[in-house]
Amino acid sequence: MTKPVRVALLGCGTVGAEVVRLLHDQAADLTARIGAPIELAGIAVRRLGRDRGALPVGPAVFTTDPLGLVKRDDVDVVVEVVGGIEPARTWLVEALRAGKSVVTANKALLAEDGASLHDAAAEGGADLYYEAAVAGAIPLLRPLRESLHGDSVNRVTGIVNGTTNYILSAMDATGAGFAEALEQATELGYAEADPTADVEGFDAAAKGAILASLAFHTRVGAADVHREGITEVTAADVASAKAMGCTIKLLCIASRGPDAAGVDSVSVRVxxxxxxxxxxxxxxxxxxxxxxxxxxxxxxLMFYGRGAGGAPTASAVLGDLVAVARNRLAGVRAASESAYAALPIRPMGEAVTRYHISLDVADRAGVLAAVAGVFAGHGVSIATVRQSGRGEDAELVVVTHRASDAALAATVAELRDLEHVRAIVSVLRVEGEP
Structure with missing residues (x-):
């Protein structure tokens, strides 16, 4: 029999435990697909005594020394599902430099310092796979990395965070406010006890950086991504969207095109x-x-499916594990990082789209004219205006034609100073329309 491929698993939480189960349950099929059996050399965990349910492995396989496990001579592949920047970066760089292939689901690390991992992989001649880092089991990164490698991707638009999509979908379906929908998402297990990474857009921004890097052959980091969360989205915003025949989604938008100077560049926003x-x-x-x-x-092209959860994410991990194990047996390495384009990052101010602006104004003659004058002064063309009175107050909803983010920001800043504008209630972009 061909020598087994020995795997070090770093982390045994929801995803890691599911990886262990799938390795056991599908052992015969995996052996047939790879051409050699997969063996767990060890599982690194933080606490040995933690209840992990019924796993098909004995206690001897567990260790609290992940770096020691990674350095072992009998380890061929390292699978990391711990997350975070450090110490995961240290472990993976050590593995890659030693020529051990790595499979990781660590989107935060890839977005923050993917360059270190790719450089270490090149130095050690090892594979670095990370399909599970974005959109769970949805086969997305491999098509961008391989299937579309002979094409030119112009734009990637996606819903890449399940928690926020559940919250916004609930608000749309029931008319609930953000806090109520978040509470429901937490009760159902869709939101973490601390949902900041999701609702403030950090999770989606990390995924956006990874997608843009692959799509546009350019190293894009989390700091290059413009990020806004959904905490300011109100039930009134959702109702206004419905009135326009729209719905509200947290979008990750990555595009390639000319900047203000005509230079080919990349824009990434969430x-x-x-x-x-x-x-x-x-x-x-x-x-x-x-x-x-x-x-x-x-x-x-559209890719759709469950973007999170133990089983879907573990499925993506195993898909990568099969690929790197087969490469190892064949004595080959997958295509290295493609960052040849090295395109500059286009500033958010140059992003162009439509806008929905809701204003709380005094219901007096001349207010609409004054507001329209501010828009015109900054070159922002108005498509529609809707006004509804409430005694001495009124709500003014303006939808614009396409304009730059910088022009819209300048418009909003001046509107705040108008005498009869009492508040800028909300500003939302309108995508997917001409």
Whole structure:
């Protein structure tokens, strides 16, 4: 029999435990697909005594020394599902430099310092796979990395965070406010006890950086991504979107195109936006993810499925593990990082889209004219205006034609200083329309 491929597993939480179960339950099929059996050399955990349910491994396989496990001579592949920047970066760089292939689901590390991992992989001649880092079991990164490698991707638009999609879907379906929908998501297990990474857009921004790096052959980090969360989205915003035939989604949008000087560049942004209910992403509900890819030759492609959870994420991990194990047995290495384009990052101020602005104003003659004058002064064209009175107050809802983010920001800043504008209630982008 061919010598087994020995795997070090770092982390045995929800995803790690599911990886162990799948390795056991599918052992015969995995052996047939790879051409050699997979063996767990060890599992690194923080606490040995923690209850992990019924796992098909004995206590001797567990260790609290992850770096020692990674350095063992009998380890061929390292699978990391711990998360975070350090000490995960130290472990993975050590493995890659030693020529041990790595499979990771660590989106935060890849977005923060993927360059260190790719450089270490090149130095050690090892594989670095990370399909599970974005959109769970949805086969997305491999198509960007391999299937579309002969094409030119122009834009990637996606719903890549299940927690926020559940919250916004619940608000749309029931009319609930953000706090109520978040409480429901927490009770159902869709939101963490501390949901900051999700609701403030950090999770989606990390995934956006990874997607943009692959799609545009450019190293993009989390700091390059403009990020806004959904905590300011109100029930009134959702109702206003419905009145326009739209719904609100937290979108990750990565695009390639000319900057203000005509130089080819990359823009990556994460923020809530209204999209028409006819758009393919509008029907993505619950905690599902979907990514819409637009390429020059392939046209429009959509990837859809469960973007999180133990089993879906473990499925993606095992898919990568099969790939790196087969490469190891064949004595080959997968294609290395493709960052040849090295495109500059386009500033958020140059992003162009439509906007929905809700204003609390005094219900007096001349207010509408004054507001319209501010928009015109900054070159922002108004598409529609809706005004509803409430005694001496009124709500003014303005929807613009396409304008730059910088022009809209300047417009909003000046509106705040108008005498009869009492508050800028909300500003939302409108995507998916001409």
């Amino acid at each position: 923020h809530p936006a209204m999209i028409p209910r006819t758009h393919p992403l509008a029907g993505v509900g619950d905690a599902f993810n979907a990514v819409f890819v637009e390429a020059r030759a392939a046209g429009q």
